[in-house]
Amino acid sequence: MSIKLNALFSDSYVDISQYRDQHFKGNRYEQEKLLKQSCTLYVGNLSFYTTEEQVHELFSKSGDVKRIIIGLDKVKKTACGFCFVEYYTRADAENAMRFINGTRLDDRIIRTDWDAGFKEGRQFGRGKSGGQQHNTSVKTSRSPRAFSCFPS
Amino acid sequence: MSRRRHSDESDAGSQPHKRRRTSEPIEIEDRLESLICRVGEKSTSSLESNLEGLAGVLEADLPNYKSKILRILCAVARILPEKLTVYTTLVGLLNARNYNFGGEFVEAMIRQLKETLKSNLYSEALYLVRFLSDLVNCHVIAAPSMVAMFENFVSVTQEEDIPQVRSDWYVYAVLSSLPWVGKELYEKKDVEMDRLLNQIEGYLKRRQKTHVPMLQVWTAEKPHPQEEYLDCLWAQVQKLKKDRWQERHILRPYIAFDSVLCEALQHNLPPFTPPAHSDDAVYPMPHVVFRMFDYTDAPEGPVMPGSHSVERFVIEENLHCIIKSHWRERKTCAAQLLSYPGKNKIPLNYHIVEVIFGELFQLPGPPHIDVMYTALLIELCKLQPGSLPQVLAQATEMMYMRLDTMNTTCIDRLINWFSHHLSNFQFRWSWDDWADCLTQDIEKPKPKFVKEVLEKCMRLSYHQRIVDIVPPSFTALIPANPVCSYKYGDEADSSLPGLAMTTTVGNAIKNRASNEEILIVLKDVPNPNQDDDDDEGDGFNPLKIEVFLQTLLHLAAKSSSHSFSALAKFHEVLKTLTDSDEGKLHILRVLYEFWRNHPQMISVLVDKLIRTQIVDCAAVANWIFSPEMAHDFTRFYVWEILHSTIRKMNKHVQKIQKELDEAKVKLEKQQNKKQRDSGDEEDMEKNSEDEEGQLEEQIERLQEKVESAQSEQKNLFLVIFQRFIMLLTEHLVRCETSGIDINTTWYKNCIERLQQIFLMHHVIIQQYMGTLENLLFTAELDHHILTVYQQFCALHL
Numbered sequence A: 001m002s003i004k005l006n007a008l009f010s011d012s013y014v015d016i017s018q019y020r021d022q023h024f025k026g027n028r029y030e031q032e033k034l035l036k037q038s039c040t041l042y043v044g045n046l047s048f049y050t051t052e053e054q055v056h057e058l059f060s061k062s063g064d065v066k067r068i069i070i071g072l073d074k075v076k077k078t079a080c081g082f083c084f085v086e087y088y089t090r091a092d093a094e095n096a097m098r099f100i101n102g103t104r105l106d107d108r109i110i111r112t113d114w115d116a117g118f119k120e121g122r123q124f125g126r127g128k129s130g131g132q133q134h135n136t137s138v139k140t141s142r143s144p145r146a147f148s149c150f151p152s
Numbered sequence B: 001m002s003r004r005r006h007s008d009e010s011d012a013g014s015q016p017h018k019r020r021r022t023s024e025p026i027e028i029e030d031r032l033e034s035l036i037c038r039v040g041e042k043s044t045s046s047l048e049s050n051l052e053g054l055a056g057v058l059e060a061d062l063p064n065y066k067s068k069i070l071r072i073l074c075a076v077a078r079i080l081p082e083k084l085t086v087y088t089t090l091v092g093l094l095n096a097r098n099y100n101f102g103g104e105f106v107e108a109m110i111r112q113l114k115e116t117l118k119s120n121l122y123s124e125a126l127y128l129v130r131f132l133s134d135l136v137n138c139h140v141i142a143a144p145s146m147v148a149m150f151e152n153f154v155s156v157t158q159e160e161d162i163p164q165v166r167s168d169w170y171v172y173a174v175l176s177s178l179p180w181v182g183k184e185l186y187e188k189k190d191v192e193m194d195r196l197l198n199q200i201e202g203y204l205k206r207r208q209k210t211h212v213p214m215l216q217v218w219t220a221e222k223p224h225p226q227e228e229y230l231d232c233l234w235a236q237v238q239k240l241k242k243d244r245w246q247e248r249h250i251l252r253p254y255i256a257f258d259s260v261l262c263e264a265l266q267h268n269l270p271p272f273t274p275p276a277h278s279d280d281a282v283y284p285m286p287h288v289v290f291r292m293f294d295y296t297d298a299p300e301g302p303v304m305p306g307s308h309s310v311e312r313f314v315i316e317e318n319l320h321c322i323i324k325s326h327w328r329e330r331k332t333c334a335a336q337l338l339s340y341p342g343k344n345k346i347p348l349n350y351h352i353v354e355v356i357f358g359e360l361f362q363l364p365g366p367p368h369i370d371v372m373y374t375a376l377l378i379e380l381c382k383l384q385p386g387s388l389p390q391v392l393a394q395a396t397e398m399m400y401m402r403l404d405t406m407n408t409t410c411i412d413r414l415i416n417w418f419s420h421h422l423s424n425f426q427f428r429w430s431w432d433d434w435a436d437c438l439t440q441d442i443e444k445p446k447p448k449f450v451k452e453v454l455e456k457c458m459r460l461s462y463h464q465r466i467v468d469i470v471p472p473s474f475t476a477l478i479p480a481n482p483v484c485s486y487k488y489g490d491e492a493d494s495s496l497p498g499l500a501m502t503t504t505v506g507n508a509i510k511n512r513a514s515n516e517e518i519l520i521v522l523k524d525v526p527n528p529n530q531d532d533d534d535d536e537g538d539g540f541n542p543l544k545i546e547v548f549l550q551t552l553l554h555l556a557a558k559s560s561s562h563s564f565s566a567l568a569k570f571h572e573v574l575k576t577l578t579d580s581d582e583g584k585l586h587i588l589r590v591l592y593e594f595w596r597n598h599p600q601m602i603s604v605l606v607d608k609l610i611r612t613q614i615v616d617c618a619a620v621a622n623w624i625f626s627p628e629m630a631h632d633f634t635r636f637y638v639w640e641i642l643h644s645t646i647r648k649m650n651k652h653v654q655k656i657q658k659e660l661d662e663a664k665v666k667l668e669k670q671q672n673k674k675q676r677d678s679g680d681e682e683d684m685e686k687n688s689e690d691e692e693g694q695l696e697e698q699i700e701r702l703q704e705k706v707e708s709a710q711s712e713q714k715n716l717f718l719v720i721f722q723r724f725i726m727l728l729t730e731h732l733v734r735c736e737t738s739g740i741d742i743n744t745t746w747y748k749n750c751i752e753r754l755q756q757i758f759l760m761h762h763v764i765i766q767q768y769m770g771t772l773e774n775l776l777f778t779a780e781l782d783h784h785i786l787t788v789y790q791q792f793c794a795l796h797l
Helices: A028-037 A052-062 A090-099 B025-038 B047-079 B081-097 B099-118 B122-137 B143-158 B164-175 B178-206 B229-242 B253-262 B310-326 B330-338 B348-360 B370-383 B388-401 B408-423 B431-439 B445-460 B463-469 B472-477 B499-510 B515-522 B542-555 B560-569 B571-577 B581-595 B599-611 B617-624 B627-632 B636-677 B682-738 B745-760 B762-767 B769-775 B783-794
Strands: A040-044 A065-072 A079-087 A111-115
Touching: A028 A111, A040 A052, A040 A090, A052 A065, A052 A079, A052 A090, A052 B370, A052 B445, A052 B560, A052 B599, A065 B560, A079 A090, A090 A111, A090 B370, B025 B047, B047 B081, B047 B099, B047 B122, B047 B253, B081 B099, B081 B122, B081 B253, B081 B310, B099 B122, B122 B143, B122 B164, B122 B178, B143 B164, B143 B178, B164 B178, B164 B229, B178 B229, B178 B310, B229 B310, B310 B330, B310 B348, B330 B348, B330 B370, B348 B370, B348 B388, B370 B388, B370 B408, B408 B445, B408 B636, B408 B745, B431 B445, B431 B472, B445 B463, B445 B472, B445 B636, B499 B515, B499 B542, B515 B542, B515 B571, B542 B560, B542 B571, B542 B581, B560 B571, B560 B599, B571 B581, B581 B599, B581 B617, B581 B627, B599 B617, B599 B636, B617 B636, B617 B682, B627 B636, B636 B682, B636 B745, B682 B745, B682 B762, B682 B769, B682 B783, B745 B762, B745 B783, B762 B769, B769 B783
Parallel strands: none
Antiparallel strands: A040 A079, A040 A111, A065 A079
């Protein structure tokens, strides 16, 4: 009774993509292992004006969100269209990949992908001018929020 | 760096390809699996010729791969019920070619049926029974032996001291197979079948239906009664019998092969005794059939089968099965739903929308996570842009019209679905069509629904957006601008207590003061409550909490991350200030005061306060039921907070229980290892004894932790239920003495929120039923409140 019929019930929305972080400290195998266990998602194609609260509202639909880190332009330190969403459980993150990836937030179709895990520094864009590598975010009339850190 | 090509990886939505270089048995097995699984899908050849071809291939492979083929066929019978008749035909053809194989398959199926019943896999068991019954149509199983199995099933209704849900299942298994095999069984054994149906009728008349009101989506009988599932199926079977078992909807490929199948020898099912009831059996809960459409709703095209037609039953069953098979892949699921065989004869879009909402609104809970249904409906709209959005809009309009009688829990889900759906379609909606809600009291279901939807829409966008999308007449329903309310700001009255201190505290925070330094600064804050003999000033001081927290939250108001950092940095201060129950309650009050226009912030900060153990779950419950929160008591966000709090408590208990179980397993392994290794050197024995001792200590600690957590959990539910009882009793007594009707809008909301606690946490609450019955839900309680408890109990009877 244990036969699973792999040919039929694929779960492809949860599969890892082809992307690998070039700055990852470790080899491909280690990175893939982390990706397959990860509870953290990279979220791309956000509007520059999308707030942490909006991200929280949307991604809470697949489970309790542990934390959100908004991606920043390395130079300007303003939001530049991506973020990380970390869940408490893998199952919740998988449901986000299945049902939130490819739907809209702030009228833009957002893209989610597995992330090996947030490390300090990874919130900064790696594009030449300081923003995302692949920047298709369009500015509208709202002004982007500047993220100064809370004094600690 | 490896340059290996990942040829096995797939992009979202496409199937993985397996390409191997050598032809090994494992490749052939995979191929067999693939062939069997894919038969019946879109093909250039007819289904009949595909089945014929496949039967030939499998017959040839039987000598070498018989057990694999048996296992695959048993699996598809169990988990692909939407393709039932395709596979029964296949088995029929194989049986005609190889009688022994047919016999072995039937035996394997019976074994599987026993296993699924013992493992509480009742849906799968149901599909197996249905499969077996359809095998009668394929001349694999002799009709009299099937009737005998059904007789054994129905005799479960004569068992004593069993839960009703047990006999329910066996009756359901018989009735739900009749659309497929009723005709054949009646032709061969009409006397026995009549007797069977009479017994079933008698059972259905005497069974309890206390649970039904708790499971209905709408309380009104019109336009569509929300029928109990067995009652509905019985009516459908009765109608089918009246129509002399003529059933025209089910696709029956075996008819084309009648001449071949007729020649086959049939097998007799071995006598099957249902496994006896045991205490750890978990039977399926009863449910109510969700109906929102009838033949008047589809304006043109094919007519929708009536609510008591067996076609309706079969269509709904198959659509539910498709969702069950493909819910993880929304594109595939949508495509499979839309390519339902026989779709040209039915208003398929209406059936799909009805089945999806039926699942979304199912009580106690939907079979799959709520957000799946939103994503699925979006995919369906993409695939049928010319027709499905209109049906969806029609459905939304209908549900809006019937909000007055809709269960509050279902309204919650509707709010979440509708706002999320709108956010994917630029919030385009004909709000003016709903202008009737503007003249109603704002607490009434319709304006309340619109208000809550707009609040959720705002959370997914921003305030000005909401102002822009609704007509000006809807201003009263627009949510408040989500800004903070700092009471010590520039406009504060100079006589406000603590005002001067806020500047001091604020500066201290900005100058990166430590927790100790802040506590020292706060010593100067007078305590409005206390007498002078409390020198230390360590007791509960509401003003200290206000001054500190308001200032802190104000400095950190920029985003939730800023607020989280602030709470983390001054965790010690907060812990100290909220050492007592009063302190915990007050911090929640202050938080609410500050963020009362931004419920989402209240929500995330309450979550943080619980997780960092500044407040406990019971404090949150007491705060929600406190008089200060009375005016927000019917707002959706308040209940989201309460349910989230309960869930955190439940997860906490589960987590420690898991740690305890893992430690116990470890200890067992250690002890087994010791037994095997005994006789080894002294050192090793000593080490393993130490380890064992440590584990035993750990287990003892964890055991205590579990007991303490469970006690906290039980206490949380007691607090909640107690507060509900107090509130509701107050209302009922007040109405009685003043001669007013008890059924106010507030009362309906409150009593359904009580119901919701039971429904959303029924598994956990079951553990504490004894305590609940002894302490709270006693016979002295007002019967309106007691009924809710009794309905809940009836769910598991």
